[in-house]
Amino acid sequence: MLRSLTLLLCLGAAGLGAQAQVLRCTDAGTGRVTYTDGHCAHGSTAQEVQARRTPEEIQLENERAAQALAREQQRLQAEAAEAAANDARRAANKPKEDPSRSPECASSRRKLDAALGDSGAAPEEQGLRAAAAQKQVDLDCLGPEAYAELEKTRAPRPVALPPLVIRPPYQPVQIPAAPAPAPAPPEGKLTNCNVFRCYDKQGKRYPR
CATH class of the missing domain: 1.20.58 (Methane Monooxygenase Hydroxylase; Chain G, domain 1)
Structure with a gap:
């Protein structure tokens, strides 16, 4: 915004400086007053309001206007910085709510x-x-x-876990094989017997 304002002021000052002198024209019959940068109408009296300026005067006026605008801009920036600092101090000194x-x-x-x-x-x-x-x-x-x-x-609350059940690996049940039946003693070949067993002629034993 300040940059736009600077440009407008410079253009306005240059435009006024480029104009010729300003004349005040007063109509002799009606007394009507007009202003012009050229020549007054016939029958009007002319009075110089603003004299023609030289290019050097126009340049000097533009420089003064730019300097004044720069000073105003610095003043506004300084005021904004001071206001921000005051707000920060008030916020720091403000008592905290309970x-x-x-x-x-x-x-x-x-x-x-x-x-x-x-x-x-x-x-x-x-x-x-x-x-x-x-x-x-x-x-x-x-x-x-x-x-x-x-x-x-706060200590974390323990999480209740279900009891851990350890199951042994599956092992098939070994069923012992039935003992082979004892061979039947040959008939008529037994030589002698006692309480527990009998014997044949070759000395083989047979359970009784």
Whole structure:
């Protein structure tokens, strides 16, 4: 915006400087006054209002206008910087609000009381609602920064896992083979017998 204003002022100053002198023309009969950069009409009296300027005068005027605009721009920038610094100082010196006195904290406390006093809910459901309400109270009444520090100090709750059952690998049951039947003693070849076994002529034993 300041750049556009500078361009307009420079163009305006150059345009005025390029014009010829300004004459005030007064009609002798009617007294009407007009201004022109040329010649007054016949029968009018002419009075020079602005003399013709030289190129050097025009250049000097343009430079002075540019310098004045630059000074104004610097002044505005300095005022903006000072205003920003004042805002920063006011923000730093502003006392921090106590989260425990905020409307959000009061609302969270009421919800926690309602969750704890709900005797119609199942114990598990009531416990979950109360835990969630307590977390909300901590967040609203402590503030985000203090709540984050509190969460770091809380030990993680152990997760209940089902009991681990270790099963041995499958092994097929070995069924012992039935003992082979004892050979029948040959008839008429036994020589002698005792309480437990008999003997044949070759000395083989046979269970009795």
